[in-house]
Amino acid sequence: MKHVTMADVAALAKVSKSTVSQYINNRYDYMSEETKRRIEAAIQQLGYKPNYVAKSLKQKQTSTIGVIVANILHTFSTQVIRSIEDVCREANFHVIVCNADDDPRQEKEYIEMLRAKQVDGLIVFPTGGNMKLYEEMVAAKYPLLFVDRLVQGLPVESILLDNEKAAGLAVDHLVENGYTRIGMLTTSLEQGITPRVERINGYKKALEKHSLPVREEYYAGVELSRMEAVLEEMFRLPEPPEALIAGNDLTIMEILKFIKKHNLAIPDQVAVIGIDEVSFSSIYHPPLTTIAQPAFEMGKMAAEKLLAQIKGPYPEQREVQRFAPKLIVRKST
Amino acid sequence: MKHVTMADVAALAKVSKSTVSQYINNRYDYMSEETKRRIEAAIQQLGYKPNYVAKSLKQKQTSTIGVIVANILHTFSTQVIRSIEDVCREANFHVIVCNADDDPRQEKEYIEMLRAKQVDGLIVFPTGGNMKLYEEMVAAKYPLLFVDRLVQGLPVESILLDNEKAAGLAVDHLVENGYTRIGMLTTSLEQGITPRVERINGYKKALEKHSLPVREEYYAGVELSRMEAVLEEMFRLPEPPEALIAGNDLTIMEILKFIKKHNLAIPDQVAVIGIDEVSFSSIYHPPLTTIAQPAFEMGKMAAEKLLAQIKGPYPEQREVQRFAPKLIVRKST
């Protein structure tokens, strides 16, 4: 069973290839009803399916975008992906998703492979480790958009959470509930990853706003594998924190693990609030207070803006959009 | 900034396109060092990147496979996808993931679009609602493999969990712990989706094996939205179940929600065991006993078998592989 091509249906319908091509692409064409019928019949009979690869080669566009997430383990990433897919489906675009696993080399590989595949544009959650590549893309005016993370000094349209506000919201809420010894934990700060450093900054600023001391022993940004140790240390302090803010969903898992292991009561012995919603927050014991990101809206806007770049003229202004976080009060604080 | 093609580097290096092509594909070719150098220099200078689309058109293969999952909300799906991606990366294959959302029409759309894109093969978690399409693919000897679900009477290589055993393991464990009134809940049985019906069957058989009655009021397969009502009913019974088996991860969320709402104690008032591991099982209160699927191994085998179909000769024997589930005892039983 050979693959049937346009030439085959043209032959069967006794017309030329171009006529078939026209039939397929613009119905509004002036074409005799008779011809249309014959072509349609031939298509059905042969089970003809157009070959996108050939079409793409000719048209120099694949109707496909790529999205490269830094770490697909974050709930946020998967939610954003979902909504990107939704708007792309509407627009008849396809999307290829890749996971860089927080590794700049993998990111580079994926960017190159996606561009070799001629995807029409890229949405990336940048690792930040490929400046040259990023620069080259903006120089080439290649449709590009960043999500979740900023890359300093690069004029690329970006979509982020208002991270300082997110941490601020958490601190405010905790203070309102009477906590004063507030700690915060997040994943490694070493690579200067935007949401992490901004959230820590937001935490500090909010503390100051409430005239609370910013104590070095109360916050940290370390790898997941080191969190337990850091937590141990914090809780050996003469005055351990009464409340903990988790910088993201992966972090809250570690905190909860620690709390469980030491049999601490939430919120009596330690209050907990997580930035990023997690699947089980409402059924946890107690239900978890969280700061949620509008992941759906963010993904939607990301896709729309990228498609606009692809279709429209290359935008002059490439600003960064900030979305507002939302406090969801439950019982862990 | 125009896109640079092979012709450009050929011109700059003063050789023909085919020489460049050869240089790129088989370095071990007998080619003068001098030419190699010139070509390499030209490539660097121009920043040449081969165009996969053109290559694919010519070679009639895209080095890409598609995977269509029935419902990406299941943890199992995402895990399988991850491991498929891992083996594909090793093999220099790309993967495009689509989510049919349990809708046969979406599944059909995706299958058609992926084939139009000339992907070299498909791994699908079939909805079961596209017999004609499936048949057409096997007739065309198109590389195809099913995961998680069986389609009756279709000779397609398939990879599944030993579902009856999974449910059996759960019942055995519960019986050993002294429970006799054992209930089971899962998502809708109406479309005869393999894992659901097999797990319910396994539950019944295991009950019989232990000489326990199979009571109609104790098990059900209904939509997520109706579960709360069904649970209400079960617990209004004069003899409500003492233990509940969740047919999958989505179901256990509903059960846990119900338990929380009614403030039932686990496992004293109701024991709980879930088929499918969930992210929070070890930090839940109490930690959740589960039956885990070897998702990683399953995805790995799926990818390997599909790649074998693509590369090797079309297999004569297309058997179904069953993987053993594993009981993870924690504290909810």
Add this chain to the structure above:
DNA sequence: CTGTTAGCGCATTCAG
């Protein structure tokens, strides 16, 4: 060892 030639499947002038 390297260049010439001929398509892959489709879309697009441009004539007829």
Add this chain to the structure above:
DNA sequence: CTGAATGCGCTAACAG
């Protein structure tokens, strides 16, 4: 309204 011709960027014989 329809057909013949041309080329997208690359690979694959086949000659030189």
